[in-house]
Amino acid sequence: MGFEQIPNTPIKPSKEQPPYPGLVLENGIWRKPNDEENIKSIEQDEESGHETDKELSLLEKELKELDDKEYLSPDDLQEKKELEIKYTTLDKQAKETPEEKKKEESKEGEEGKGEKDEEKDKEEGGKEKESKKNEEKEKLEKELIENYNDELEKIKKMPDDNKNLKAKKYLELINDWKDMAYLDDYKGIQETFSELNKSKPSILLFNYKKAETIDEIARAMASNYKEWDLEDKEKLKIIKNFVKKQSKEKNFWYRPDDKDETLKDISKILASQDIPFKGSIDSIVKDIENPNIKSETISEILKIEKETIEEKKELLKEMKEEIETGKMPPEEKIKEQLGKMGVSENIMKILENPEALSKIFYEASEISKDPEVQEKFQELKNAIEKIIKKKEEVPPVLKNAKDFIQKGAGEKDKDDKEKKESSWKTAFETMGWSILLFLVLFMLAELKGVDYLSEQATGKKKEKK
Amino acid sequence: MQQNFLNNLPPEIKDTGTQLYDTILERSLMQAYEDLDDEKKAMMTKIFDSGNEKEKNDFLHNHLKNLENIMMEETKKIMVEIKKNKDTTGIQ
Numbered sequence: 105m106g107f108e109q110i111p112n113t114p115i116k117p118s119k120e121q122p123p124y125p126g127l128v129l130e131n132g133i134w135r136k137p138n139d140e141e142n143i144k145s146i147e148q149d150e151e152s153g154h155e156t157d158k159e160l161s162l163l164e165k166e167l168k169e170l171d172d173k174e175y176l177s178p179d180d181l182q183e184k185k186e187l188e189i190k191y192t193t194l195d196k197q198a199k200e201t202p203e204e205k206k207k208e209e210s211k212e213g214e215e216g217k218g219e220k221d222e223e224k225d226k227e228e229g230g231k232e233k234e235s236k237k238n239e240e241k242e243k244l245e246k247e248l249i250e251n252y253n254d255e256l257e258k259i260k261k262m263p264d265d266n267k268n269l270k271a272k273k274y275l276e277l278i279n280d281w282k283d284m285a286y287l288d289d290y291k292g293i294q295e296t297f298s299e300l301n302k303s304k305p306s307i308l309l310f311n312y313k314k315a316e317t318i319d320e321i322a323r324a325m326a327s328n329y330k331e332w333d334l335e336d337k338e339k340l341k342i343i344k345n346f347v348k349k350q351s352k353e354k355n356f357w358y359r360p361d362d363k364d365e366t367l368k369d370i371s372k373i374l375a376s377q378d379i380p381f382k383g384s385i386d387s388i389v390k391d392i393e394n395p396n397i398k399s400e401t402i403s404e405i406l407k408i409e410k411e412t413i414e415e416k417k418e419l420l421k422e423m424k425e426e427i428e429t430g431k432m433p434p435e436e437k438i439k440e441q442l443g444k445m446g447v448s449e450n451i452m453k454i455l456e457n458p459e460a461l462s463k464i465f466y467e468a469s470e471i472s473k474d475p476e477v478q479e480k481f482q483e484l485k486n487a488i489e490k491i492i493k494k495k496e497e498v499p500p501v502l503k504n505a506k507d508f509i510q511k512g513a514g515e516k517d518k519d520d521k522e523k524k525e526s527s528w529k530t531a532f533e534t535m536g537w538s539i540l541l542f543l544v545l546f547m548l549a550e551l552k553g554v555d556y557l558s559e560q561a562t563g564k565k566k567e568k569k
Numbered sequence: 570m571q572q573n574f575l576n577n578l579p580p581e582i583k584d585t586g587t588q589l590y591d592t593i594l595e596r597s598l599m600q601a602y603e604d605l606d607d608e609k610k611a612m613m614t615k616i617f618d619s620g621n622e623k624e625k626n627d628f629l630h631n632h633l634k635n636l637e638n639i640m641m642e643e644t645k646k647i648m649v650e651i652k653k654n655k656d657t658t659g660i661q
Contacts, residue, residue, distance in 0.1 A: 444641050487654035492588050502598045504617035543586045
């Protein structure tokens with residue numbers, strides 16, 4: 105497969121020491137030495153016989169040549185990696201020799217001691233500042249993790265007689281933490297998820313919400329991949345294990361194909377951040393079981409790899425936004441709207457019972473296997489088609505209004521920044537959710553019988569007269 | 570969004586549900602539009618033909634604010650119609 109085009113990310117120069125030896129610090133920026141400085145440096149090297157430095161210079165030259173390329177082939181990448189390892193090792197060796205001391209000695213003859221001390225103080229001050237900054241960052245991260253764990257403990261201690269509130273708190277905690285969860289390598293969030301799985305609440309469409317949350321966490325793991333300070337192999341293992349573990353929980357809304365779709369999204373998010381396919385993303389793709397989803401994923405990754413850096417950035421942004429839009433609306437709002445449409449208390453109870461609801465939806469998904477239900481569905485479909493066909497002629501203004509409500513914006517306004525802010529889109533997503541849920545329940549009641557739904561709600565079979 | 574929710578259902582249920590929802594939205598918009606006076610109807614045509622997002626949003630907020638309730642009523646009406654159609658088909 106042609107995964108040759110890998111954008112080349114330049115190495116950021118450090119402010120403490122040159123990224124490569126021989127660079128000169130001027131106005132806070134490391135630059136290449138001019139010819140005069142170069143000759144001087146080479147002469148000094150020869151005089152002092154620093155073989156390591158010479159080798160480092162050569163490595164630096166080779167790395168520089170690779171850095172100048174816009175795209176790197178897998179061979180280039182491998183070469184770059186090897187050179188960097190070699191460079192780091194040599195550089196470490198060079199630092200172990202009292203280089204600074206020698207430099208100081210050679211300088212002593214040329215410059216005054218006071219000037220040298222001043223420079224040294226400045227350098228040390230900078231280092232101190234940087235290390236203080238790092239310390240503060242580490243302290244803050246530690247505090248954040250501690251706060252998260254404290255919150256988790258508080259929820260765990262909540263009495264079990266209010267399972268719903270407890271589950272809602274777990275979901276809120278996960279949502280608040282998911283974009284920072286890389287700080288503790290997602291340990292805390294996974295613990296919260298285990299608690300959530302144990303909580304068994306009676307929340308409207310709880311399993312759907314859970315499926316949505318699994319997808320959101322997995323996408324957050326992929327989106328924050330570069331922030332996450334861990335070996336690639338470890339990171340990929342954590343992501344894969346999380347998805348795999350959650351997909352094993354019995355959930356109608358998170359079945360094998362849903363797990364595969366999550367893995368597909370993760371792969372795309374990683375590809376849009378220039379994570380290489382070979383040796384990284386391929387290990388995620390390997391876990392996709394559905395062959396169609398797998399081939400779709402590979403072809404999409406190939407497409408992403410050919411995209412420009414800007415296009416990749418745009419894709420990543422879109423995929424991040426996708427997480428936020430289209431989420432299940434608040435439970436209370438759906439309940440209120442279903443109530444207004446006349447949904448009975450019994451049906452509402454089904455919606456709050458994950459097992460009963462999963463059973464109903466599972467049976468509905470199997471209608472093609474039951475000839476009796478198939479016959480009933482045909483009758484229902486005929487009755488519905490009569491209504492759909494009876495549609496009146498809709499004036500163009502209403503077609504435009506419908507598009508606006510459903511999509512948020514018309515084609516010509518596609519670039520309008522206000523598109524995402526259409527409150528009508530949000531309001532009608534909620535409405536659409538409630539109506540579709542209502543329609544599905546209505547169809548199921550028609551197919552399986554209202555008694556069947558009541559039985560699922562109460563857990564009791566109705567006695568036959 | 571709603572599509573995610575329907576994704577695990579058989580295509581026939583998913584398609585029928587989506588078509589019904591579309592009909593409900595269209596009917597509701599028709600009813601809300603009919604309730605507007607001629608001046609507002611002309612304004613709506615102008616805005617939804619060439620207006621910007623803000624104007625469209627404002628128009629819906631100011632003049633079609635009852636649309637949500639109309640949609641809920643239309644849903645109930647359609648359920649009754651389906652049942653009626655089913656009974657008629659059954660008798661035939």
